[in-house]
Amino acid sequence: MEIVGQGGSLGWVALKAALLFLTAIAGFRLSGRRTLAELSAFDFVAAVAVGAVIGRVPNSTTTSFIQGAVTLVTVLVLHNVLTRLRFFPKVALLVDHPPRLLVRDGQIQDRWLRRCGLTRDDLFGLLRQQGVVDLAEVRYVIFEQRGKVSVVRRSTSPTGDLIGTEVLGSSLAQRPT
16 A cells, blocks of 8 residues: 555646645635525535545546546536526526525514424524514514525514515415424
8 A cells, every 4th residue: 555655646636736825716606606605405405516526536547637627617517507597486496495584574484494404493593693682573584595584574574475476486375383
């Protein structure tokens, strides 16, 4: 078993790693900020795939930089294409989690809480992080597409309903309890 490896090959490993790293940076810069700022399922898969390519190709004696770069660029292009296809509602339904209404007018919507994989204790922890100490002060709690929680308080919410069914989908139209 080789611990150090062949001296000449270590330089090629470092060069391939550096080139793949720079290729990934260029790809992420071209695909926009959302890739790194908000990780959806497909963003996560792209990030893991990029990391796997950058981590494995330099150490492979059977894979050239060009082969690794083609793999890397393919993943980044597919990610970019899927990002753009999300503007079509049918594709967005397949790729993104829809927002879910967890609390409506101070009442916990247990069905939607379960569908999001959250317990009441999870919800209470999220509400405490938002500074909510009493459910009665809450008009809506929405579990957003990227896993964050939006809280609309009664005191800041106008009498009209600015959050429509097109935003919340069926979770606002239906009133599961």
